[in-house]
Amino acid sequence: MSERLVGFGLGMRRPHYRSYIDGTAPVDFIEVISENFMIPGGKPLDTLTKARGNYPLALHGVSMSIGSADGLRDDYLRELRRLVDMMEPAVVSDHLCWTRIDGFNSHDLLPVPYTEEALDVVCRNIDRAQEALGRRMLFENPSSYINFPGAMTEWEFLAQMTRRTGCGLLLDVNNIYVSAQNHGFAAADYLAGIPMHAIGQIHLAGHVQGEHLLIDTHDQPVPDEVWALYRAATALAGPVPTMIERDDNIPDLEELCAELDIARGIAADERIAA
Amino acid sequence: MSLLALQRDFRDWLVTGEESAAAALGGGPGTAVYQNNYRVALVSSLAETFQRLVLWLGEEDFEMAAARYIDARPPSSWTLDAYGEDFTDFVATLWPDDPEVAEIALIDWTVGQVFVGMDSFALCAEGLSVADWETAVIHTVPSLLVMPIRTNADAIWQALATGETPPPAELVERGTALLVWRQGLEPVFRRAEAHERDVLAWSAAGEGFAAVCARLADTLGEEAAVTTAGTLLGRWLAEGMIAAVG
Known part of the structure; x- marks a missing residue:
């Protein structure tokens, strides 16, 4: 049976596999990149099966490509469904982005223009994905480096997307900060514009300053400005399962857990304040 | 747009x-x-x-x-x-x-594919129970691949994997092949012995153990053929390469 996701978790990364297999990592849940386990068999699936025995699981995809104008791939949905049936995750998520077109796959989370046409495409694809998986999905707000002319803001797009499809949101607080800095909007406006009731999970991560733009690298500790935004989001949304997503330059598990304790503290502060 | x-x-x-x-x-x-x-x-x-x-x-x-x-x-x-x-x-x-370059790449690729290949049960010697050796066919684990090589890419690869100084590249005897498969969760490979590649190919084509021995006997003689086939089968069982015999 898939549990409900609650509390504070980490992305399960290779250097810490042993702690998850043993069940000694002090986290409430784990998240993995779905595509890394959409494989026939072998050690990765064995590892995930063992870790899954110890922790509730979130499957986080990077290749569904719900923004693709030419629709979703049957084989992708079939393989994801197989993994979902095998692992019974509490949450299945992907990103508001596109990665593929005409048989080309970029393997990057590319931005969607916030137009009525794109909204129709995204909602149609989400409907199909949720039907194929037989469950509600969460979709993550991306960080972006190009802002296409559009009919609406990103938060208006997300609000309409959740209303039309019933999907939930995976709110990446770092991505809001990065995009706000890159495109010159106020993060507070973003938070005020999204439907808080739709948020099913929160990601926290770090970024670096590029030559012209902030770059979402997920290879740094969560910076103060992202903690501040997390505090604001928590005050508005209430308790939401929260995790740190560290993909590169991965520190010791203890260091990540100490960072996770900061999130626990902020969430506790906001509960008291409420 | x-x-x-x-x-x-x-x-x-x-x-x-x-x-x-x-x-x-x-x-x-x-x-x-x-x-x-x-x-x-x-x-x-x-x-x-x-x-x-x-x-x-x-x-x-x-x-x-x-x-x-x-x-x-x-x-x-x-x-x-x-x-x-x-x-x-x-x-x-x-x-x-430099033919070893492509062969090192092929070993990298194949080992990676075997690593995430389909899981399967490997038969051990104690679990072997064959009612009729005349018709019994040897079925290898699905991860097993036979990879012909022209160079000592396997020795180079092993040395690189363990941090040792790799040998210089050289050509190897014609007909040399690697066997790549998964023992439990770990991919492994080694060079095929004399006749091993043939026996595997005949078995994969559905020929029974007796027929395989008969074909070996054409080149080795009857007694040596049975010994060779039996030795190979024993080695494969010990190495986790057999899924079933029957």
């Missing part, structure tokens, strides 16, 4: 890197970020898959090969793990006089 047209323009920018394609997206520093992300992710993926090839070629030559491959073969699969499926053929064209 329609969504489809925009996405095709974006693809063109990533694949070609031409400024005119970036201009179609509005230009600006953001387009360069995506261009960089695209190429870095693909090079990293290839380097992860072909770890021993990186060590053999050195990072500079490997990255040159990877960059040319990315230009020639934009990715199509939804999983990065599939990117590089024909990288072996590609490096063979870049180093036509």
Whole structure:
């Protein structure tokens, strides 16, 4: 049976596999990149099966490509469904982005223009994905480096997307900060514009300053400005399962857990304040 | 601009890197970020898959090969793990006089595929119970692959994997092959013994153990054929290479 996701978790990364297999990592849940386990068999699936025995699981995809104008791939949905049936995750998520077109796959989370046409495409694809998986999905707000002319803001797009499809949101607080800095909007406006009731999970991560733009690298500790935004989001949304997503330059598990304790503290502060 | 047209323009920018394609997206520093992300992710993926090839070629030559491959073969699969499926053929064209290069790449690729291949049960000697050896057919585990080699790429690969100084590349006897499979969760490989490749091929074609022995007897004589087949079967059982006999 898939549990409900609650509390504070980490992305399960290779250097810490042993702690998850043993069940000694002090986290409430784990998240993995779905595509890394959409494989026939072998050690990765064995590892995930063992870790899954110890922790509730979130499957986080990077290749569904719900923004693709030419629709979703049957084989992708079939393989994801197989993994979902095998692992019974509490949450299945992907990103508001596109990665593929005409048989080309970029393997990057590319931005969607916030137009009525794109909204129709995204909602149609989400409907199909949720039907194929037989469950509600969460979709993550991306960080972006190009802002296409559009009919609406990103938060208006997300609000309409959740209303039309019933999907939930995976709110990446770092991505809001990065995009706000890159495109010159106020993060507070973003938070005020999204439907808080739709948020099913929160990601926290770090970024670096590029030559012209902030770059979402997920290879740094969560910076103060992202903690501040997390505090604001928590005050508005209430308790939401929260995790740190560290993909590169991965520190010791203890260091990540100490960072996770900061999130626990902020969430506790906001509960008291409420 | 329609969504489809925009996405095709974006693809063109990533694949070609031409400024005119970036201009179609509005230009600006953001387009360069995506261009960089695209190429870095693909090079990293290839380097992860072909770890021993990186060590053999050195990072500079490997990255040159990877960059040319990315230009020639934009990715199509939804999983990065599939990117590089024909990288072996590609490096063979870049180093036509160094056949060990492509063979090291092929071992990297094959070991990676076997690592995540379908799980299967391996029969042990104690579990072997055959009612009729006349008709019994040897079925190997599904991960088993036979890989013909022309060079000592296997020895080079093993040395690189364990941090030892690799031997110089050299050609090996014609007809040499590697057997690659998974023992439990770990991929392994070794060179096939004399006649081993034939016995595996005949068994894979559905020939029973008695028929396999009879074919071996054509070249070895009856007594040596039975001994050879029995020895091979014992080794395969000990090495976790047999799924069933029957």
